[in-house]
Amino acid sequence: MPVPLKRDQRLAREVIARWLADRFPGEGTPTVGPISIPAGTGFSGETLLCDAEWNHHGARRILPLAIRVAPTGHQLLPEYDWDAHTRLQMLLAGTDVPVAKTHGAEPSGELLGAPFIVMERIPGRVPPDLPSYHRTGWLAELQPAARAHVWNGGLELMARVHRLDPGALGLAFLDNPRHGPVGIGRQLGECAAHLGFYGAQDSSVVARALHWLRSHRPAEPESPRLLWGDARIGNIIYTGQAPVALLDWEMATLGAPESDLAWYLYTDRYLSEGRELPRLPGLPDRQETVSRYESLLGRPMRQLPYYEVFAAFRFCLITSRVTRLLAGTGILRTNGCAPYERSVALLDRTLEEVCSSGLTRQRR
Incomplete structure (x- = not known):
């Protein structure tokens, strides 16, 4: 929107x-x-x-x-x-x-x-958020194999971001230690410090997720990488099925590539499952995506379920803020709660899945 x-x-x-x-x-x-x-x-x-x-x-x-x-x-x-x-x-x-x-x-x-x-202005097209690309639009009109090409092309460009050397580029200016150490510590601390700004401070689901995230925070990688921040196919310009440019760097920071991959996976999940839509046939599933990304980076994804819970948590905060901004513009003419309620429900589901699976056991 x-x-x-x-x-x-x-x-x-x-x-x-x-x-x-x-x-x-x-x-x-x-x-x-x-x-x-x-x-x-x-x-x-x-x-x-x-x-x-x-x-x-x-x-x-x-x-x-x-x-x-x-x-x-x-x-x-x-x-x-x-x-x-x-x-x-x-x-x-x-x-x-x-x-x-x-x-x-x-x-x-x-x-x-x-x-x-x-x-x-780069010519091309972007998979839409509203209406979801799982419902309608050019991606939905493609054949399944072409959709896979779109998805995997985004992964390949994201891997280029994660292969960059932040030190060589002089990216230390992206690290603001005010809310915690570089990486997930800072990202989580920044979210926790601004629950009121997002308007999610009264949600019991958000509070429970924050407690879990604090209790299970993984160790940071030795060499933090540049993170795109808002890593999703909806922030990529495509010519045909080929990705030609990455957009929107306002959420860029330093940390573990797992954070971007989790966001890539979760935002797609919200636009399908979170909106009660079937996922488009041909788009690689989670296992295929993770395997492909491990191949692209040449290492396993570590503690990815944790980062998926964090993605759901952060997405919930942002959806709360967007819902209120949209209501202020008059675009949302309902009570302004539906998108936020959907994101809360999916956060709750994601947290339950990870807790019940036992995939993330590391505690601080």
Whole structure:
């Protein structure tokens, strides 16, 4: 679900045109076309899509743009280091992880009311969240073998992220020790510190999951890796069935790759089982996915069930926040509880499955 577009289009287009003229001073002032927003996905920040056209000395050039604006009113996360994640995206452009080329960033909020980053708009399509890609859309229309290609292609790009050397890239700026040690300790501590922000502080299921997660927290890997954070096929642009770019780095941090893999698995589970939909035939199941990812990274996944409970816990918090934001926009016209209630139920089920299986026994 995208952030609703409530900007004055004329003023926004004028601001973008002036910014581009300053960025490309030798080409004059471009004409910026109508602004739209992505359909079917994206509530973590405002994204403006438009074309900029130059006619300079008889030469016509069109630049498709995606402009990501730092969240203000629709702030999904309690702590948002916009500068850090803008810096990360620029650094990733020099790696084999495909991301949108950055044309520049505006650190002040004077022009659009918040900092923003201007990127190339990559042609392609993204599996939608609403309605779920398990229900309808281009992924549902593919043959089973093609769906498997889409799923596995996302895994292959995620493995590129996890193979990067954070030290060589200078990614220490992503580590904020305020909420705990690097990795799952920090991620869990940050979630626990902001239950009120998410609006999930009164849930007994959330409280029970948090207690279990604290009691069973695994040891961190010796060398934390870069984590995408919001790792899912709904944050990947595809051309045909081939993944061509990873999106949305606002939740990026450092830690164990198991955290990203668990999120990849769990978000898909929520969009199928969590919404009482059959999973699309052809998409590799959990066992196939884990085996493939172990092959891609060249090592076994450690304590993955723990990270799946954490994914369910964190997803529940985010769903609670999204539900309240949507209710505030008028998009949700019910009592605003259904998505959150579904995520609570699936968190409860996930925790029960892991506890009853005995797969995670390590205690601190």
